[in-house]
Amino acid sequence: MFLNPLMFWIGAGAISVPIVIHLLNKRKFERVVWGAMRFLKISVEQNQRRLQIEDMLLLALRCLLLFILGMTLARCTVKSPSGAGWIGQQTVTAVVLLDNSYSMSATDGAKSRFELAKDAADQAIAALPTGSSVCVLFASDYTPTGPIPEPTFDLGLARKTIKEARVSDRATNLYPSVKKAVDTLRDRRAGAREIYLVTDTQALGWRQFGEIRKTLDDAQKDVRTHVVLVGSPETQNIGVSDLRLVSGPAVIGYPLHFEVQLTNYGKSEARDVRVKLRVDAEQPSDEGSVDIIPPGSSRSLSLFAKFKTEGGHSVTAEIDHDHLPADDSRTIAVRALTQVKILVVDGDPGAGGRESETFYLRNALVPVPRPEAEQYYNKLTVITAQELDAAKLDPYDAVFLCNVTDFTESTLAAFAEYLKKGGGLVFFPGENIQVRQYNNELAKKYQFLPATLSDEPHGDASKDDQFTLLQDKNFEHPIAALWNDPASSGTLNVHFYRMFDLTPTGDEKQGPETTKNAEGIEIGRPRTVLRFAAAEPGQIGKPAMMERTWGAGRVVLFASTADNAWNDMGARPNVFIPLIHRTLGSIVSRQDAALNVKVGERFAWRADNRLIGKEALIARPGIDANDPQANERSKIGLAGNVPLLTYDDTSYAGAYQVRISGGDDPLNIVFAAQPDPDESRLEEIAPNQVDDLSKVADVARWQTTQNLADLIQKNRVGKELWKIFAFAAIALATAETILAHFFSKAK
């Protein structure tokens, strides 16, 4: 068998070269008219036979030499069926791709898929011939970097590494790993090259099937790929697919409303699924259950918890363990506050009281009787538009701007600075506003506003019978998602008499999640929170409320007023209070967004300037934060001009404890990583895809009872013989030279 058959044929053809040269030489001779023929004849008669034999011998040697050279370049290989013949086996450079996504933690009761995969990988390495090298890569949804990124000849180390490997909480996408493996092997020329991809049968990993197949197909000539599928199909899985705080700012001492979403990824109905909610590592604060989750669908459940102390907390929702334990709990990090400081800017205070533009807003923000307002967590400061220039925005968590006519240049700059640091701006329009400045400066120049306003509001506020309603279903934005369940939250029965038309400044569905402006600040896509009811059934109504992220902050824009000049929203507390509180919550939690990352994403936390150069101790989930040995260290450095604490290895889901010990008071932060709920889908890869894959790789479904070594040995190309042939060629060349010299000596 030849790895380079062309060279074999060239070598075979080259045999004719010495013969042709021999024949040509026979035609080229000197003619001498000779007198002393008698002696010559005797000599020739004595030697002719020997000369002929020598000639033939040299000719044969030369032919053989060329043939052997051809064989050397053709990279001839032989299979040694017993596994080890006199020539030994060809060495292999192997890449073991071990799927460590959390679907691999699915267990059949005895062993998890990951343990099976480790066994299979171990067998694969054990079956490599002596002198082989191997690199081990963990395959999940990113380009793998370890644990053994470059081939090592220490197979024992590789096996040990695999034995000690832990399954992560990442999702799977095998394409980056396969590509990396092929790239790693591309420049390795010695010996055979093999990839062992040990994974489960989850369809999700193969979502880039086309690319994987193409990559393997392109590499097929040089690289042999073994896909080892482990684990048995799993039909039942329920996971916590989402957990979020929905009730507004997380203030201590108040019951906080968390929404838990459970998804049944199985093929049969799930009944009576119990959920527990716990704060930090304490006893469950609340429990609930969902009666029925039909296969493939999700159910949400409201659970409540209270924070006792200020600062970072983790909130975990968990269900009883099933065969895939990794998605049975979900943790988020929440920053508990003692109070929320709000600045309300009144553009039209009027005579005060009910005439004030902000009367209803103030009541909605502090929805308690006046004596209790002191204790309430929302602390309001109300100023007029004229005082806005002089006001310092930094102490406030959110700024509500109601019917403010226009803004000075310095105020706009202050807004930008404020948003960059994580503030929130809420704009309510009104009769007083300068639409042109709103559109040109706020929307276009600074890109604060998610939408531009129509030049003139439309509708007549004096006519009570001509109004527009809000949408009544299909709420997509988290702020409004509450009303998806009319039984618990009532309906959005608000009459709008007069409003601006909002035109989004960008596409809501397409394009990048964020764009950067000239100063490098990330500005989010405009998103619609609420829409007006559509004029015709089946159409989509115009936006009534929009928002966008801006830097670390958030900007919300309403289409109508905060008071009841243009609508009756203020008179409907069952709508207005939750809407305002949820809006406030989304602004405040925007500051917490950095604390919650997807598994595998980088955690980046903007630190105070005084913390630059300080060291942070980071304890992963399940690690005791008080044990300094087990913690990882990271220094707070400058990224751009911003002091930033970063941490990359968020492979595990759950709460991460961060302690920054420098300075007078140690700072504790909690951040959490949430797994990708898609990984919970355990759908099998389609049989036709397996068949398709078989064309470019050896696909084997491995059971513990099988010996993987046997499966692979059968397929391994035998030892390459080029070294032997090269040696033979050198020996032949030497023999030819010596013999030619010896033969041409006078005799």
Place this chain on the structure above:
Amino acid sequence: MAKSQIGLLDPEAINRAEALGLHARYVVEGYMAGEHKSPFRGFAIEFTQHREYVPGDDTRHLDWKVLGRTDRYYLKQYEQETNYVAHIVLDGSESMKYGSVGRPHGATVTKLQYGKVLAACLTYLILHQRDAVAVGVFDTSMKNFIPRTGNLASIHNIMNMLAAFEPKDQTNIAQVLHTLAGTIKRKGITILISDLFDDEEKVLDGINHIRFGGGEVVVFHVMDPYELDFPFNGLVEFEGLEQIPKVMTRPREIRKSYLREVEAFRTRLREGCERQNTHYQLVNTAQPIHEMLSGYLAFRLRTHTR
């Protein structure tokens, strides 16, 4: 002298050889008084003995002093000196046509040409010292022959004959030598110039025949340097000069064997010659003729048996 003949006389060779001379090693029987020892006693200059007068003797040779003292009749006897007749026979067979002319370290002339010059020089030398010479060129038999002459002027004829000869036949030296032996009437010198490519036993036989008559034989064995050293390279097709079929071979690889054969052949000839007290002189045609000739004549002078 015609132009072609001038080349046959090598002035350098003659100049050197004249001083040395070609003297007879053995007694020769010439018919003229010369400088060579004669078998006959006569009345010349060199006294040898007395003998008693017998009636009929010439009274001119009576030793009157002896008669006056002892009153006996004694005759004075003197040693007679004579000249010799040299037979120069040149092999003109086809194999003599070979000459490694134009090859590196080769000869400048063919063996035949060399032989012709050698024969011409010897002829001149012998005639010049007033000995007689007879010159013949042969192949299977004597083809051209100029009979005995002692006249230096006749060298003209001899050189014409030599220059005009063109070889066209094989060799049969023995036959020629036997024939020659029959024609030689007096003891003299026979000079054989040949490559001797013939059956060496028969050649030695022929030489023996001449020696039997009492004459001296000198063998000039003419060989080309390429025949002696065989320094050919590459693939060579040898075309035989005497109707021997072509042979294709790589000479370098059989050189040793060839040299062995040549050496054995020469050894047999030389030993055969020495057994018959015959001078065997190997003549390499690469060697200038004056060097070869003066070398031989000097050697000959040393072994002179006067």
